Amino acid sequence: MAIAFQPPSSDKAELESGAAFTPRFDEHGLVTAVVTDARDGELLMVAHMNAEALALTIETGIAHYWSRSRKALWKKGETSGNLQTVVELRTDCDQDAVWLKVSVAGHDATCHTGRRSCFYRSVARDGDAARLTTEDDNVRFDPAAVYS
Amino acid sequence: MAIAFQPPSSDKAELESGAAFTPRFDEHGLVTAVVTDARDGELLMVAHMNAEALALTIETGIAHYWSRSRKALWKKGETSGNLQTVVELRTDCDQDAVWLKVSVAGHDATCHTGRRSCFYRSVARDGDAARLTTEDDNVRFDPAAVYS
Numbered sequence: 001m002a003i004a005f006q007p008p009s010s011d012k013a014e015l016e017s018g019a020a021f022t023p024r025f026d027e028h029g030l031v032t033a034v035v036t037d038a039r040d041g042e043l044l045m046v047a048h049m050n051a052e053a054l055a056l057t058i059e060t061g062i063a064h065y066w067s068r069s070r071k072a073l074w075k076k077g078e079t080s081g082n083l084q085t086v087v088e089l090r091t092d093c094d095q096d097a098v099w100l101k102v103s104v105a106g107h108d109a110t111c112h113t114g115r116r117s118c119f120y121r122s123v124a125r126d127g128d129a130a131r132l133t134t135e136d137d138n139v140r141f142d143p144a145a146v147y148s
Numbered sequence: 149m150a151i152a153f154q155p156p157s158s159d160k161a162e163l164e165s166g167a168a169f170t171p172r173f174d175e176h177g178l179v180t181a182v183v184t185d186a187r188d189g190e191l192l193m194v195a196h197m198n199a200e201a202l203a204l205t206i207e208t209g210i211a212h213y214w215s216r217s218r219k220a221l222w223k224k225g226e227t228s229g230n231l232q233t234v235v236e237l238r239t240d241c242d243q244d245a246v247w248l249k250v251s252v253a254g255h256d257a258t259c260h261t262g263r264r265s266c267f268y269r270s271v272a273r274d275g276d277a278a279r280l281t282t283e284d285d286n287v288r289f290d291p292a293a294v295y296s
Contacts (some may be wrong), residue, residue, distance in 0.1 A: 005275065046240065111241055118242075119238040129154070
């Protein structure tokens with residue numbers, strides 16, 4: 001039996017303190033998904049889910065997303081082997097975002113560049129611009145080989 | 149002198165490995181901002197920034213967002229006192245999201261409900277629906293008094 005999400009309440013108090021999970025999908029039918037490593041809390045990636053991806057994630061315990069670039073359901077790690085098992089799923093006060101604490105299989109890498117996290121660069125001011133510094137350059141798999 | 153962001157490169161390799169911070173604002177002029185506590189990595193909130201909010205954040209070291217509900221620049225904590233000082237700012241591989249590691253002033257609370265984090269509820273399957281369980285009900289300030 002598949003999960004169906006009921007439409008969100010227009011009552012703010014119900015959204016914030018009720019027991020029903022009624023995700024507030026945006027005009028593209030998406031919620032934001034923040035993904036951290038259940039092991040140490042490191043932020044791994046930010047992605048989006050439509051209702052199908054969110055239901056599949058809850059039903060299977062494996063993270064599914066909606067790829068905005070490919071306009072397709074995306075079972076994360078299906079190609080690379082870096083599947084994400086969901087240890088805990090949370091939602092926020094107004095139910096338009098979810099937080100997945102995951103355990104990453106395979107190379108223990110989430111970014112398509114081969115790094116552990118997509119957030120491998122810091123931002124700092126440089127006069128009237130901002131510059132990036134690479135904080136993690138440990139590439140854990142060869143993207144050219146994995147995605148060929 | 150204010151910070152100005154250059155338009156993003158159409159070259160994927162430049163976006164992923166170049167030294168220029170060229171945020172990829174969406175059709176609403178926004179990037180996603182993930183906010184964690186610099187102290188222990190706890191996910192506090194997810195919000196959005198337009199170019200002005202992002203520039204002000206970098207220039208002042210205090211987190212600014214764009215409120216989609218109020219359609220206005222939002223200096224987080226201006227009313228509640230729970231200002232966020234940015235300890236580190238990062239961006240992701242394709243530069244459409246930023247990660248702020250912050251130190252929270254005031255009540256050490258980020259959610260407008262008074263809780264430390266907006267993600268105070270977990271989601272679990274319940275037959276063909278999904279239900280919420282409150283994981284943190286420690287309300288650190290009285291929203292009715294603070295936002296009156």
